[in-house]
Amino acid sequence: MIVVLSAGALATVQDLGRSGSLNLGVGWSGAMDPLALAAGNILLRNEENAAAIEIPVFPFRVRFARSTVFAVTGADCAPRLDDVPVLPWWAQRAEAGQVLSLSVPKTATWQASRAYLCVAGGIEVPLVLGSRSTQLRGAFGGHEGRPLQDGDTVPIADPGRRPRSSFGLVPPGLVLACEADGLAAVRVLPAAEYECFTPASHDALWSTPWKITPQSNRYGYRLAGDELKPVRPLELRSHGIVPGVIQVPHGGQPIIQMRDAQPSGGYPKIGTVIEADLWRLGQAPIGSSIRFVQCSWDQALDARAETRRWLKNARRLVELHCSQGGGGDD
Amino acid sequence: MTDAFDHVDQLCAWLADTDISLLELTSPTRTMRLLNDGSRVAVETIDGTEGAHQPALLVRALAPGIFLQQHPLRDRAIAAIGDDIAADASLGLLQIGPLLLPVSAPLTGTVTNVLARHGTVVGYGTPLFELQPLGDEGEA
Numbered sequence: 001m002i003v004v005l006s007a008g009a010l011a012t013v014q015d016l017g018r019s020g021s022l023n024l025g026v027g028w029s030g031a032m033d034p035l036a037l038a039a040g041n042i043l044l045r046n047e048e049n050a051a052a053i054e055i056p057v058f059p060f061r062v063r064f065a066r067s068t069v070f071a072v073t074g075a076d077c078a079p080r081l082d083d084v085p086v087l088p089w090w091a092q093r094a095e096a097g098q099v100l101s102l103s104v105p106k107t108a109t110w111q112a113s114r115a116y117l118c119v120a121g122g123i124e125v126p127l128v129l130g131s132r133s134t135q136l137r138g139a140f141g142g143h144e145g146r147p148l149q150d151g152d153t154v155p156i157a158d159p160g161r162r163p164r165s166s167f168g169l170v171p172p173g174l175v176l177a178c179e180a181d182g183l184a185a186v187r188v189l190p191a192a193e194y195e196c197f198t199p200a201s202h203d204a205l206w207s208t209p210w211k212i213t214p215q216s217n218r219y220g221y222r223l224a225g226d227e228l229k230p231v232r233p234l235e236l237r238s239h240g241i242v243p244g245v246i247q248v249p250h251g252g253q254p255i256i257q258m259r260d261a262q263p264s265g266g267y268p269k270i271g272t273v274i275e276a277d278l279w280r281l282g283q284a285p286i287g288s289s290i291r292f293v294q295c296s297w298d299q300a301l302d303a304r305a306e307t308r309r310w311l312k313n314a315r316r317l318v319e320l321h322c323s324q325g326g327g328g329d330d
Numbered sequence: 331m332t333d334a335f336d337h338v339d340q341l342c343a344w345l346a347d348t349d350i351s352l353l354e355l356t357s358p359t360r361t362m363r364l365l366n367d368g369s370r371v372a373v374e375t376i377d378g379t380e381g382a383h384q385p386a387l388l389v390r391a392l393a394p395g396i397f398l399q400q401h402p403l404r405d406r407a408i409a410a411i412g413d414d415i416a417a418d419a420s421l422g423l424l425q426i427g428p429l430l431l432p433v434s435a436p437l438t439g440t441v442t443n444v445l446a447r448h449g450t451v452v453g454y455g456t457p458l459f460e461l462q463p464l465g466d467e468g469e470a
């Protein structure tokens with residue numbers, strides 16, 4: 001069990017998401033950086049989809065009620081266990097009563113904004129429509145369908161396999177880097193209404209920076225940059241949309257749908273950020289600028305395969321290390 | 331493993347029958363000199379707390395990998411020369427693909443030298459750190 005001492009704001013229980021319910025009007029939810037969550041679960045020998053706590057606002061503090069092996073992945077928020085520094089992306093044992101403190105992420109080597117507190121066994125909340133993710137709009141899933149509050153007690157599932165501690169993973173963001181002109185970049189497939197925009201809008205989309213405005217959250221990112229204009233006014237009926245879709249409302253400033261996006265919308269879509277790069281957006285801090293890089297369907301599938309290869313290889317090496325009796329305690 | 335310090339009498343007897351004039355026994359916490367002047371063997375013990383005489387301990391790579399002095403997300407070394415490190419705490423890291431393993435201090439001590447360069451490939455047994463044991467605390 002974890003006792004939340006300082007919840008920050010909008011910290012939520014998330015797994016890899018609630019797929020297959022868009023037809024019911026229920027969006028994906030799930031970790032904004034699914035790669036960090038999956039890596040944390042690999043470190044702790046959890047199943048890939050085990051739930052963790054996503055932390056977007058700091059400081060954040062919890063107390064472990066029992067001896068627990070944990071890992072903090074995602075943004076490096078200088079974790080401390082009581083007063084002792086703990087490495088990021090590192091399996092570490094906390095004894096009963098110890099307090100974990102996370103502070104505002106350092107962005108010196110990797111610009112990232114969300115941390116994941118993963119625990120051996122995973123966060124134990126009921127499955128709703130097949131997922132433990134918090135559905136904020138519907139107020140269900142996760143911990144009572146809401147962000148964590150000070151004083152909450154969050155149960156941890158019994159880890160089936162014995163977790164190991166005292167080893168880590170290299171953050172995949174450093175290896176799978178994607179940049180354009182020194183800015184973090186995400187790959188984009190042109191979407192259904194791409195051809196309805198002016199050539200100048202196409203140029204702006206692919207070759208100018210887009211700033212992530214403060215009106216950005218788990219629902220969507222509102223971007224600021226050159227105005228994107230359709231050749232002639234477009235009116236569409238509402239239709240199904242998924243996270244990653246880049247909509248252009250009348251003001252010409254794009255909105256990227258994120259994990260908590262509603263499953264339908266009516267704005268024209270100029271592009272879609274590929275699934276393999278959604279974690280990059282999930283970590284992009286508010287106020288930072290990103291670039292869009294055009295890619296093909298095949299490149300999008302290759303990017304997804306590359307991510308899966310990284311995870312598979314990490315899983316293999318962690319299991320090999322643990323089966324050799326490596327790792328610290330027990 | 332048999333500790334040579336438990337068999338000093340036997341070693342002295344053997345030494346007396348040889349031409350060897352000095353046998354020095356060293357452990358992380360103490361040093362013993364057996365001096366053979368041809369007629370008798372004298373035993374001289376150097377206490378581990380006498381730092382000046384105490385040999386530094388080499389911390390070696392326990393696996394082949396890429397030696398990292400700092401975490402990939404950090405710009406500061408985990409342990410630099412002059413730092414006091416507690417037993418079992420990390421001095422550095424070994425990277426094997428995406429895996430990071432700790433290079434741990436076998437006992438409490440002061441880092442006196444870093445023997446491998448950050449980012450270089452090291453083999454099994456490559457010396458990575460020189461650690462000057464901090465006598466009493468190391469055994470505590």
